[in-house]
Amino acid sequence: MARALVVLAPGAEEIETVTVADVLVRAGVQVVIASTTGTTLVTGSRGIPLGAHALLDGCIDQSWELVYLPGGMGSAATCRDDQRIQALAERQLHRGSLLGVICASPIALVPKKLCAGRRLTSFPGVRAQVEPHALAWLDQPVVVDGTLVTSQGPGTALAFAMRLAALLASSDIASQVARDMLWTVPA
Numbered sequence: 001m002a003r004a005l006v007v008l009a010p011g012a013e014e015i016e017t018v019t020v021a022d023v024l025v026r027a028g029v030q031v032v033i034a035s036t037t038g039t040t041l042v043t044g045s046r047g048i049p050l051g052a053h054a055l056l057d058g059c060i061d062q063s064w065e066l067v068y069l070p071g072g073m074g075s076a077a078t079c080r081d082d083q084r085i086q087a088l089a090e091r092q093l094h095r096g097s098l099l100g101v102i103c104a105s106p107i108a109l110v111p112k113k114l115c116a117g118r119r120l121t122s123f124p125g126v127r128a129q130v131e132p133h134a135l136a137w138l139d140q141p142v143v144v145d146g147t148l149v150t151s152q153g154p155g156t157a158l159a160f161a162m163r164l165a166a167l168l169a170s171s172d173i174a175s176q177v178a179r180d181m182l183w184t185v186p187a
Contacts, residue, residue, distance in 0.1 A: 001028060001030050002028075002029045002030070002065040002168040002169065003029070003030045003031075003032070003062075003063070003065055003066075004021075004024050004029050004030070004031050004032070004064060004065065004066040004067075004164075004168065005032050005034055005059055005064045005066070005067045005068065005088075006020065006021050006031060006032070006033040006034065006068045006070065007034060007036060007056065007067065007068065007070070007079065007085055007088075008033050008035050008042050008050060008052045008070070008075075009035075009036040009037075009042065009070075009074060009079060009082075010036075010037065010074050010075070010078065011043075011044070011045050011072045011073060011074015011075050011077070011078070012042065012044050012045060012070045012071070012072045012074065013045050013070055013071045013072035013075065013102075013103055013154055014044040014045065014046055014048045014072075015154040015157050016070040016102050016103055016153070016157045016160075017044065017050055017070040018050070019157040019158055019161050020070070020100070020102075020157060020160065020161040020164065021033060022161075023158070023161035023162060023164070023165050023181075024161065024164060024165055024168065026165075026177045026181070027165035027168065027169040027173050027174060027177050029066075029165070029168050032053050032054055032059060033050075033051070033052045033053050033054075034052055034053065034054045034055060034056040035052035035054070035055050035056060036078055036082060037055075040052040040053070040054070040055065044072065045072035045073070045074060045075070056084060056085075057084070060084055060087075060088060063095075063097075064092065064097065065097055065098060066097070066098040066099070066100055066164060067089060067092045067097070067098070067099050068100040068101075068102075068164070069089070069099075069101045069102070069105040069108055070102060070103070071101075071102045071103020071105045071123060071153065071154075072103065072104065073104050075104075075105060076103070076104035076106075076107050076108060076126070077107075079105050079107075079108035080107050080108040080110065080111060086108070086111055086112055089109070089112070089114060090112045092147075093147060093148065096147055097147060098147050098149060098167060098168070099114075099147060099148050099149070100150075100160070101120075101122075101148070101151075102150065102151040102152070102153065102157065102160055103123040103151070103152065103153045103154070104122065104123050104125070104126045105122075106120055106122035106126065106130045106150055107122075107126050107129050107130060109130065109134075109148075110129065110130060110133050113133065114148070115130060115134040115135075115148070116133060116134070117135050118134055118135055118145040118146070118148050119134065119135055119136045119137075119138055119143055119145045120136075120137060120138070120143050120148065120150040121138050121139065121140050121141075121142070121150045121151065122152065123153045124139075140152075141155075141156035141159050142156060142159050142160050142163050144163065144167075149163060149164060149167070158183060159186070162174050162177070162178055162183070162185075
């Protein structure tokens with residue numbers, strides 16, 4: 001069974017955090033949500049409390065098929081500035097494992113040059129911060145470049161989650177999850 005780590009920081013976009021975790025669980029992925037703080041309860045970007053399974057420090061040295069960095073400006077800033085998360089993201093890509101990043105969190109790819117030579121997308125409001133450091137910024141809901149998977153924001157979270165499910169489980173399983181949820185790919 002594939003394992004995914006969701007990095008939960010204060011100010012995380014609630015839709016992006018929960019949607020991806022939910023879809024991956026439905027696809028049979030073992031999901032661990034890990035708080036970057038000293039507590040398992042974190043306040044999201046809209047003031048909604050979000051719960052974690054564990055603290056990040058207890059998950060850092062484990063192996064994950066996917067490490068996921070939800071957006072929201074608070075989360076994005078933490079992912080950019082926290083050396084634990086920077087090392088985790090860098091290790092993930094160097095191992096050839098999936099790194100999922102959405103909304104404002106692609107700014108976390110800049111310090112260690114993790115988007116150099118790669119195509120990506122992000123929330124348009126942070127485009128100017130990431131585009132100069134990437135091969136190309138694309139105005140698309142989801143962009144896959146090798147093991148880096150990026151998406152634009154809350155409205156693209158379900159499409160992003162389905163793409164991650166297909167990559168971690170299979171296209172057939174992701175399609176079944178979509179059917180079970182009564183979701184169809186937008187035209």
